[in-house]
Amino acid sequence: MHQPKSVGEAAEMLARFGEKGRLYAGGTELLLAMKHDLLRYEHLVDIKTVPGLDKIEAKNSSLSIGGTVTHREIEKSAVVRERLPVMAEMTRHIANVRVRATGTLGGNICFAEPHSDPATLLLALGAVAKVQGKSGEKALSMSEILMGAYETALAADEILTAIEIPLPAKSQRAAYLKFQTHERPTLGLALVLSLDESGRAITKAAAAVGSVAPKPCRSEQAEALLTGPREKVERQLSEASGALADAADPVDDLEGSAEYKRHLIGVYLRRAFAQVLSGNPPGREKIAD
Amino acid sequence: MSKQKKRDFHVVNHSVPRRDGRAKVTGKAAYVSDLKLIGMAYAKVLRSPYAHAKLVSIDTSRAASQPGVYCVITGNDLEGLDPYYGHAVKDHPLLAIEKVRYAGEPVAAVVAVDERAAFEALEYIDVRYEELKTVLTPQEAMAKDAPLLHEKKFEAGALRGFEGDVTAGRGTNLCQEHHIKWGDVEEAFKKAAAVIEGEYYFPMTYAYAMEAYVAIADVNDNGVTIYSSAQHPFMVRHDLKSIFNLPVSQVRLIVPFVGGGYGSKSYTKIEPLVAACSWKAKRPVKLQLTVEEAMLTTRSDDAYTWMRTAVDANGKIIARQAKIYMNTGAYAENSPLVVEKSTNRCVGPYAIPNVQIDNYSFYTNTVPASSYRGFGCAQVTLPGESQIDELAAKIGKDPYEFRLANVAKPGQEFFPKMRPFDGTLEEDLAIAAKAIGWKEPLARGRGRSVACSGSDAGAYPLTSTAVRVHADGSATIMTGSTELGQGSHTVIPQIAAEELGVPFENVRVVSSDTAITPYDRSTGASRTTTLMGSAVLEASREAIQQMVVMAADVLKVKVEEIQVVRGGVRCGEAQLNWSEVISRFYGLPDGEVIGRAYIRKAGKFSQLPVFWETACTGVEVSVDEETGKIEMEKLATVGDVGLAINPALAEGQDIGAATMGMGIGLFEELVYQGPQLMNGSILDYRLPRFSDLPKKVELHLVENQDGVGPYGAKGGGEASLNSMAANIANAVARAVGVRIRQAPLTPERVWRALKEKEKVKSQK
Known part of the structure; x- marks a missing residue:
């Protein structure tokens, strides 16, 4: 288990470990799969310790939810409830409270479990995933990042840092x-x-x-x-x-x-x-x- | 509540808080997984990926040389042991020998310093399999060219617990058959005013206990000691005695707290394997299965039932006939008894003059089936209680009234040669119907049903106990009954406290250590309150008799002059409590009196069943006609328990059983795709949750003191499960007009039935 101090350091670690490493952002899916020996990694890079990824911010026309924000935080967030209540409501019904207290939005999207509630809503809302790798940042739409069951477009060193959701117009x-x-x-x-x-x-x-x-x-x-x-x-x-x-x-x-x-x-x-x-x-x- | 006048009880019939509650909810209760012996190693099991295959070769050399590994054991290493076990049929090798018979069968085990090391060594075991053709259903198993699962003839197990022959091992895949017949069904069906006939399927289910199988074995020169999460330690002892060819006295089973059983922990499960691991590793070994592994260890028998039921012009049921094909999986386990019980339980608690039931169970290449709460009753109550409603609808009768007119009456000999009916079903049904508002108008998409079951319960009456009364008047009960969470260790001391007239708090229970506690055949079939309860009552009274003699000796009077009062004796002016009797008898404030009781199939227990386990449930459901999803709106249970020694615990058993039955009715089903179990984890296998229960729940007990047990008590705790699947099917039929003859009634099945109904309607 590694605890990087920055996204850059995390990306560096992931690049170094290649297939032997995996990002760990809550573990509600990952640890279960590892426990059942469906997945094996020698290194887990704990992204939760990286500062700055656990923020929810309302901008002029969008809401930015950091990659390590837990479902429970989204569900209880005053900003989300006010500006994007559908997101708060959807989140309130993800799995059970123990999963929501530990699982993160970034982890949910990046694990690409086919039954993800957030993925479906975010796709309809036109959300964008902010991604940072060793060589820089980019933005991917939900349809670009989600490739298939348990499969994303992210390269080994790339980290989802935030989800940006356009705030709905009054209409x-x-x-x-x-x-x-x-x-x-x-x-x-x-x-x-x-x-x-x-x-x-x-x-x-x-x-x-x-x-x-x-x-x-x-x-x-x-x-x-x-x-x-x-x-x-x-x-x-x-x-x-x-x-x-x-x-x-x-x-x-x-x-x-x-x-x-x-x-x-x-x-x-x-x-x-x-x-x-x-x-x-x-x-x-x-x-x- | 009872119409009869109940005796004025001091401890019994009171809902004293359960003894183990605090320890369990604070995490202080020690289960087998919490125990650790000095020098203890850990085992992990390699399981077959194939459902039916020859074991061509197993090479364990690479695995054995992995770090931390003590040894690897396979079916080739069992020389010196009798590796086959089974209380009914000795067909089950403790590790696969020569072939595997289901996907998930243990093929080898690694014993290592810790669980991780054992687990990691598993992949270095090289097994070569030669796949064989599989049989997965009774239909496939009985085909003429079906491959045989078991080629050899078996010995019958010594403790099979039923009178008939074992049919397994006769060159077919038939595991067991059982038949009952009285009257003339053919003639009756010819004369019938109306007949309902249909085919039903009851699924494979898993009796999820929060604690998966776990055992520690210590096999050494002094014999075999096993700590296990087992319902029937004495039955397990017998299997181990024969595996290791030891005297009974050298096999010791110890059962600490058990995290739920529901039948899944009855009889022998992983104990032979962990004992063999310890035998080879020459040190204590713990084996803790995961839930996923537990789901590969046992399940309920699924059942394909063809049934028909007939009424005469007066609305009296005159005949029932059924053919049942059960799927027992790869090994017999307790299924031969499930076959017998499900055959008997087809009759339901109805008085039917013409009955013929033919029941066959077959070996298949699936997880072995065995006991499951309700024991074969739920399998046949789905068809049985469905047909009652179907018949009522056909002849235009209210199904509740129809039941009232046909259920067995108190004292009626409705089942030839069996104990006359000892319940009051008319009263029970009336309570269930009232609780769910039977006569009230129904909203659209809603339906109600009340249904009942009566099981020949109590298993075999063979139970003994000792009640030790100490010199300070406190007491210790030595019981072989296992506390599975059902509350036996609260109920049993209530009975002793009632009899001895001592405070409940001062009665302790020591249990389930075969080296210490007297023999009790099993903890299952709802028998403990009735049989162990009777034993504890008799042992307490026997202790009192001894203390009367002692008191006469102490007071230097004749025994006849001693009068027993609550908590002691009186003789003229002199009054002694038990402490004084014992202390004065021994001349020191110490010593004890041991009361004993032996219960056997004699006296009031000479006629089987020990009692008829009787209960009703009532439900109201709503159906989303677009999705087919069923919501539970109301649930009522009525436990016909004679007398509830502890009413809160009895009600707890009823709601637990009804919830389990609701799970089968709504979503529980082990799904096989070909020979592979597809949902063998609790993520994929949907268990009932508290949120599935309706907001309106009523729990009722009927206490007419009509049981054979202490103070007129009889068993409960299984029966509320049995009628639930049928109840849900009946309520759905009433709500949306579709008859579904298969459990669970998943949303998709309900939707398909509705679609079919629309199709038929549009064709007309």
């Missing part, structure tokens, strides 16, 4: 719903809609579905179908959910068959749509599970 409303009977969700669905002034038409839509396949996904076709006058969109909901399901391409697993998951995408898209338009103040929606 925007968001919801994250999930269906869960097992330890992990069967389906997570995030919907972000921009409404015109009348509130009767949707000017922009983002819908992301996660847990049903190796990585969360969006569909341009579905989002086009979710845009337009409200009544028209309502009529197009099942077509939109079909497009989203096609894009997600659900897999059969212990949580359910692909067919069932496709059906659930339809149910939850309708429920999310109704909830987003239910007249709650923008971004004040409750999460149901």
